[in-house]
Amino acid sequence: MIVAPAFIKQLQAAQLTMPPIVLIYGEEPLLIRQSLDAFRAFAKNQDYLQRDTYEVDAKFDWQSLEMDTQAGSLFAERRLIELSMPSGAPGKVGGDFIQKWAQLRHDSPPEIVLVILCEKLDGKQTKSKWVQVIEQTGLVVQSRPIELKALPAWCQQRALSVGLSLDLEAANVLAERVEGNLLAADQEMEKLSLLFAQGTQLQVQDILNNVADQAHYQLFALSTAALTGQTAYALQILNRLKQEGLEAPIILWLLAKEVRTLVQLCELQQKVSLAQAYKQLFIWNSKQAEYSQALRRQSLQGWQELLRLCTQADFEIKGIRKGDAWLSLNDLVVKMAQ
Template identity: 60%
Template sequence: MITAPAFIRQTQQPGFQIKPLMLIYGEEPLYVRLSLDALREALKAQGFMQRDRYDVEGQFNWQDLQMDTQAMSLFADKRIIELDMPKGTPGKEGGEFIRNWLNQQQQVMDLETVVVVTCEKLDSRQTKAKWYQAIEAQGLVVQSKPIEGNALIQWCQKRAADIGLQLDGEAAAELAQRVEGNLLAADQELEKLGLLFPQGAQLTIDNIRQSVADQAHYQLFALSTAMLLGKTQYALQILHRLQQEGLEAPIVLWLLSKELRSLIAVSQKQQTMNLTQAYKQLNIWSSKQNEFNAALRRHNLSYWQSLLGLAMQIDFQIKGLSQGDEWVNLSDLVFKISQ
């Protein structure tokens, strides 16, 4: 296993060694994307000009993929087959395809086809699965880990330097805090700063505060994630910060009510179908499914339904129809969702 930043550097070295199957996965989507882009460039330089992409979800037909990999024309370009498998669950047939592909390609001197699998975060059970172990043994595994704390501050400084800007420590820390550790958001903000300031400009904390838009929406996303994953203290810290920054209580209540309604809907669907089908019918993105899984393991349908009463009480307080402090009750609701 190799980390995403190290892998990106490796692809840029002469003689980059291609493996028949490579897995890129992790919690940081920016580095999953950057790793995939770097790999595409490296493979293109070695003659892999054709690229085919498959979305692996639901009732994916692995037999069709098997036939496709065998139907190679004599004069066909070298090609990349990309399998987007967000949940990291290939199933029995998918696991067999992965192991068989690796075994078949092990003796091939000049690879004509390379398979690249991308996933979101994998848990310990998945990394112990036979398909994962086979890739680790015979292919290559690239992990995209979250960047936090001082490492995130340093990342902001390095990324700024890449686009011709200089960030002092305070400015980089302010940027990291405003985007709540979201690298995609940080990257976007730095790109904007590159357009606002001349090359070589030294940016201060005041420049960041004046130029970087209020990232309350990123904090809302972070609040949702923390609640669903059961990170109670972190969720309450985010809520307190939102209150301090002047975010209106109805917006927070909208978020909490939306997540509650989704939890209730999934719990109801789960009584007649499996989770995968429920998520698909309710259009819950794969990136949120692990968070919902964590919440659903903590409480049942009746519990989530009981919290709607508290949400309604907060709504009455916001509208002046009931006495009480809506922020106190919002804290209580965040606590009860995340506990």
């Protein structure tokens, strides 16, 4: 098994012997897409000029595919056969076909390369016979999510690839804005590459001004207004977000995240300085002033009480508790800001 970034590097360096079968799977859609794109480009350079794509579902005709692979090509043209199988469940017939294909004696390089694309596979699936045989005779590529703490560095590398640069704080703000979503970060970098000239070093304000749509921007503006004590403005943003149809769970997610951070800061302040607490929690300069203002308004007990209000709103959203979740969110915003 190989992780997607290492797989892509091997392909770009042309250090891979073409296998007869490849499985690309995982939780990160962007890395799956990049792995597939890199493999297609590598295969094209190896004269795999034909590509057939199939969507695999419960009704997929595996026997027809088997006949297609056995027929071969009149002119022995090399080709890729891509099977998009999100569920990772080929069934018995499909599993048998994959095992049989993988264990065939193929030419080197093989005339046909089978590429299987799946989403996340659980432990039972990765131990299934069809996955194990691919690992033995072909190649299994795993697309793992990038840890949140590693995302800023990834954003910096992605910026360089489109001719821009990010300092670490700007990269951290971008990572925060996209909520750890690698695909969203990639899309935002593509957009920024169109907005700024090649060679530009992007600052925090560039990210704040240009990343994410207006509703998303207002969501973070709500957080800032609540943390800095702007009660009326915060309520105005909350009402606007409700009118625009932003779902209550998304708003609660952000507010609860801020309250939990403030609880952690209060607890750490009992052991270390505030500056050290910020460092331990990876809170950058652009947010420290906001948290500092909030910390002056509430004690640890106060922020813990707001965590209980977050739980109440969550229960109301899920229907576990009777009540109006939007009224609870309104109350939460007021108590955060006052």
